[in-house]
Amino acid sequence: MQTPSKLLLENKAWSQDMIARQPNYFNELAKEQRPDFLWIGCADSRVPAETVVNAQPGEIFVHRNIANQVITTDFNCLSVLQYAISVLKVKHVIVCGHYGCGGVMAAMQPQSGDLLIANKWLLHIKDVYRLHQEELESIDPGKKTDRLVELNIVEQVYRLAHTSIIQSAWKHGHKPTIHGWVYGLNDGLIDELIKLDHNTQINPIYRYAD
Numbered sequence: 001m002q003t004p005s006k007l008l009l010e011n012k013a014w015s016q017d018m019i020a021r022q023p024n025y026f027n028e029l030a031k032e033q034r035p036d037f038l039w040i041g042c043a044d045s046r047v048p049a050e051t052v053v054n055a056q057p058g059e060i061f062v063h064r065n066i067a068n069q070v071i072t073t074d075f076n077c078l079s080v081l082q083y084a085i086s087v088l089k090v091k092h093v094i095v096c097g098h099y100g101c102g103g104v105m106a107a108m109q110p111q112s113g114d115l116l117i118a119n120k121w122l123l124h125i126k127d128v129y130r131l132h133q134e135e136l137e138s139i140d141p142g143k144k145t146d147r148l149v150e151l152n153i154v155e156q157v158y159r160l161a162h163t164s165i166i167q168s169a170w171k172h173g174h175k176p177t178i179h180g181w182v183y184g185l186n187d188g189l190i191d192e193l194i195k196l197d198h199n200t201q202i203n204p205i206y207r208y209a210d
């Protein structure tokens with residue numbers, strides 16, 4: 001069982017190890033960050049962004065929440081997105097969900113009387129379910145959760161494309177690419193489900209007028 005003091009000890013050992021390998025490591029890292037990627041992932045402890053793609057500190061700007069959602073009234077996510085696009089000028093935005101997602105599974109159940117706040121967060125996934133209800137209810141019940149995981153990821157990629165931040169960057173900025181990825185808890189592998197770039201035709205009802 002891990003304890004906070006064990007974590008602090010591990011931190012000390014890690015810091016010493018990094019310095020032993022590269023004496024200037026932290027001095028260099030402290031100067032600035034120039035990540036090429038924004039990662040929007042699930043808060044699930046089994047899908048740590050940097051670890052699963054073998055990235056180092058400074059390489060990925062990270063935002064995580066329950067079931068990797070992009071909700072356009074969530075100033076937390078939107079602030080991260082705006083900073084990543086407008087200031088850091090990341091080249092890629094990655095929405096990475098995962099099979100066996102507890103948030104998605106919970107969204108397929110009736111609303112919980114004990115988790116009133118979490119219910120509201122999960123409502124957006126229920127909307128994705130409703131949007132694809134026919135397909136979801138026609139497939140093998142054992143595959144329903146994983147299919148909703150995929151549909152939820154694709155939906156978040158479209159939601160990103162519907163923001164003024166992305167549309168403006170596609171029109172006047174550095175044209176970042178948006179990726180929808182799904183991670184397998186069973187094999188540690190990632191598949192790409194969708195990729196949108198500045199040539200994407202956005203449904204007119206979501207387009208910002210010039």
Ligand SMILES: [Zn+2]
Pocket residue numbers: 042043044066067068098100101102103104
């Ligand atoms: Zn999850």
